[in-house]
Amino acid sequence: MTQFNSQLTTESAQRTDIDEQWWKEAAVYQIYPRSFNDSDGDGVGDIPGITEKADYLDDLGVDVVWLCPVYESPNADNGYDISDYRSIMDEFGTMADWEELLAELHARDIRLIMDLVVNHTSKQHEWFQQSRRREGEFEDYYHWVDGTPDEPPNNWKSVFGGPAWTYDEERGQWYLHLFDPEQPDLNWRNPDVRDAITEMVTWWLEKGIDGFRLDAIDHLSKADGYPDGDPDEPIVGVEHFSHGPRLPEYLDELAAAFEDYDTMTVGEMGGADIEQVDDFAGDDGLDMIFQFEHMGIDAGPDGPWDPEQFGEWELGDLKEIISQQQNQIDWPTLFFGNHDQPRPVSRFGDESYHAESATLIATLLLTLRGTPYIYQGEEIGMTNNEFDGLEEIDDPMTVGAVDDLIADGVVDSYEEVADLVNYQSRDHARTPMQWDDTENADFTDENPWFDLNENFDEINVEALRSDADSIWQHYQDLIDLRQAEDVLVYGDYDLLLPDHDQFYAYQRTLDDERFVIVLNWSNEPATFDADVEAIDSEILISNYSDSPSTPSGEAFRPYEAVVYRC
Ligand code: GLC
Numbered sequence: 001m002t003q004f005n006s007q008l009t010t011e012s013a014q015r016t017d018i019d020e021q022w023w024k025e026a027a028v029y030q031i032y033p034r035s036f037n038d039s040d041g042d043g044v045g046d047i048p049g050i051t052e053k054a055d056y057l058d059d060l061g062v063d064v065v066w067l068c069p070v071y072e073s074p075n076a077d078n079g080y081d082i083s084d085y086r087s088i089m090d091e092f093g094t095m096a097d098w099e100e101l102l103a104e105l106h107a108r109d110i111r112l113i114m115d116l117v118v119n120h121t122s123k124q125h126e127w128f129q130q131s132r133r134r135e136g137e138f139e140d141y142y143h144w145v146d147g148t149p150d151e152p153p154n155n156w157k158s159v160f161g162g163p164a165w166t167y168d169e170e171r172g173q174w175y176l177h178l179f180d181p182e183q184p185d186l187n188w189r190n191p192d193v194r195d196a197i198t199e200m201v202t203w204w205l206e207k208g209i210d211g212f213r214l215d216a217i218d219h220l221s222k223a224d225g226y227p228d229g230d231p232d233e234p235i236v237g238v239e240h241f242s243h244g245p246r247l248p249e250y251l252d253e254l255a256a257a258f259e260d261y262d263t264m265t266v267g268e269m270g271g272a273d274i275e276q277v278d279d280f281a282g283d284d285g286l287d288m289i290f291q292f293e294h295m296g297i298d299a300g301p302d303g304p305w306d307p308e309q310f311g312e313w314e315l316g317d318l319k320e321i322i323s324q325q326q327n328q329i330d331w332p333t334l335f336f337g338n339h340d341q342p343r344p345v346s347r348f349g350d351e352s353y354h355a356e357s358a359t360l361i362a363t364l365l366l367t368l369r370g371t372p373y374i375y376q377g378e379e380i381g382m383t384n385n386e387f388d389g390l391e392e393i394d395d396p397m398t399v400g401a402v403d404d405l406i407a408d409g410v411v412d413s414y415e416e417v418a419d420l421v422n423y424q425s426r427d428h429a430r431t432p433m434q435w436d437d438t439e440n441a442d443f444t445d446e447n448p449w450f451d452l453n454e455n456f457d458e459i460n461v462e463a464l465r466s467d468a469d470s471i472w473q474h475y476q477d478l479i480d481l482r483q484a485e486d487v488l489v490y491g492d493y494d495l496l497l498p499d500h501d502q503f504y505a506y507q508r509t510l511d512d513e514r515f516v517i518v519l520n521w522s523n524e525p526a527t528f529d530a531d532v533e534a535i536d537s538e539i540l541i542s543n544y545s546d547s548p549s550t551p552s553g554e555a556f557r558p559y560e561a562v563v564y565r566c
Helices: 047-052 054-060 095-107 126-132 136-140 191-206 247-258 274-280 315-328 351-367 396-407 414-424 426-430 461-465 471-484 486-490
Strands: 002-005 028-031 064-067 084-088 111-116 165-168 173-176 211-214 264-269 288-291 371-375 492-496 503-510 513-520 532-535 538-542 561-565
Touching (some): 047 054, 095 111, 264 274, 274 315, 315 503, 351 471, 351 513, 396 414, 471 538, 486 503
Parallel strands (some): 064 111
Antiparallel strands (some): 002 532, 538 561
């Protein structure tokens, strides 16, 4: 007999018209190829290395792989700077390797979505090379603006720090790059650019892929002209280059390219409010949007690179934001990490309750309404790394952010922001995957491109898979449960005990099915002692192997997470 409070904060939307889709029922696994598995001993993960792990992915139970960019690239931003959309980066293998990967995944009923980076290309892309020489149709493929070499066209800042403009001597004009200077922004105002992208998208769809994750998609449309940005914005100019006036039109055009294919599409929108998501996703748009509000709860007023304030967060904020996403977004994406974020167990969990807090986060991820995205290594609770200096950092965003803080006089030296870097750097997610406790964690034979996290002797796939109560096992069980229970996929979501500062508890309901999920998100015991209504219940999953708690007066242990069928 279990009891639960029936007091709710947010009204669920009470959906009766369930629109079943394979991508709603799928668990997605994100692979950052450079750091996943090296098959040829050059220290860099590669495509045959992923194929070697196809059975691993199948055993874990995931349904879709999202492959971060594997296209030809000079790697100024690890593949997010593409120099040829139709070929594979040498370090990662060949097109034949990629075809084999697709076939091996499909043979296991795992679909494959590719990363589509079309806000910008690499400077080495043929389009840019021809554009800087003003050749033919390519002349206006990028944002070129007149000006003297000492005065950028406006005050816009790049997301990676420094000005968003670089002067190109060869063409004698400035070009826009919202990210690295090696990543010039494509000029979506030019219909030829849009046609070229549609052609390329269709080329990949014809190769049999199952969809795309669309990178930085909220930046495609820039304000008319290039008006000065508000210097008080954390990224100066963002109000003019995020969600610009023609974004809906561009996304509609892109979505039309997917129409004849059975795909899933998910757009990354770093700046979209919860209310904006359904303007871009749904019937005619993309299937889903990554909305990032919950990833900002630990940032200061100046954003994630605010040295004055970072790393503190409140459970109440997390519950409130997730509840809004759950109840306001037609089909939410679920994620607590990716290749751009610190590791969730270090950030939202507690490394001294490593297994408990990693499995608690997994429980939330896999029992909310929406499509869950597991980033490589989360299934073993990979943690943040310790970086001892800027020379250990690979990520251009981290380097640019530190440079800006020093240039703006906010701090005098790296030492003053070492803690912030160790909290925030995107490199935490990019240390190589920890397969076992042998040398280099069996990621590679020698010289990994990036140092491993030293804790691989304990935190590794082999150790966790052989333990029936491990984090890995928990992921597998939760994925299985979600696949078996429609209520976990399509059911309504209602938050329970909204004001409790230790519990994150909620119910999922579909017809007469009712699941209750109770997470004690704290390192102290907590008693579920609210005004309750008696309900029969069965424990489906718990992250403490011995007698999981029932809420009737008994204390939940630190980071205890239980899923009940009521
Ligand atoms: C997206 C990617 C990130 C990349 C950036 C520029 O935010 O997730 O890794 O650096 O776009 O392409």
